Amino acid sequence: MEGLYWFSLIVGGGLLAVSALGDVFGGGVDADADIDVDVGDTDAFRIFSIRNATYFVFAFGATGLLLDWLWDGARSALAAVVATAVGLASVALASAVFAYVRTHDSGTRPSDESFI
Numbered sequence: 001m002e003g004l005y006w007f008s009l010i011v012g013g014g015l016l017a018v019s020a021l022g023d024v025f026g027g028g029v030d031a032d033a034d035i036d037v038d039v040g041d042t043d044a045f046r047i048f049s050i051r052n053a054t055y056f057v058f059a060f061g062a063t064g065l066l067l068d069w070l071w072d073g074a075r076s077a078l079a080a081v082v083a084t085a086v087g088l089a090s091v092a093l094a095s096a097v098f099a100y101v102r103t104h105d106s107g108t109r110p111s112d113e114s115f116i
Helices: 003-026 049-068 076-103
Strands: none
Touching: 003 049, 049 076
């Protein structure tokens, strides 16, 4: 399991670092896709995003490695369950925070209509 934790930590941490540094330095990559999919309530499917997968993988790897190190590998099944729970909790927390930000005007840019 330790190899899976290391892999998750490296991949999740790398994606998190790229995301954070891209926001800081302006990011030179811009991708745009227009895909129309009608699956009913799209808010329910916002939990399945690359951002949330990054949070899950990072939290899972970091928690798994920390618990494996603290318990010297004696409780590997419990460490896996707790790491999975922490990963899912991080996804739930991130989804709740971004849903809150989406419902408020905290991230909108001023437009012509806002000046009227």
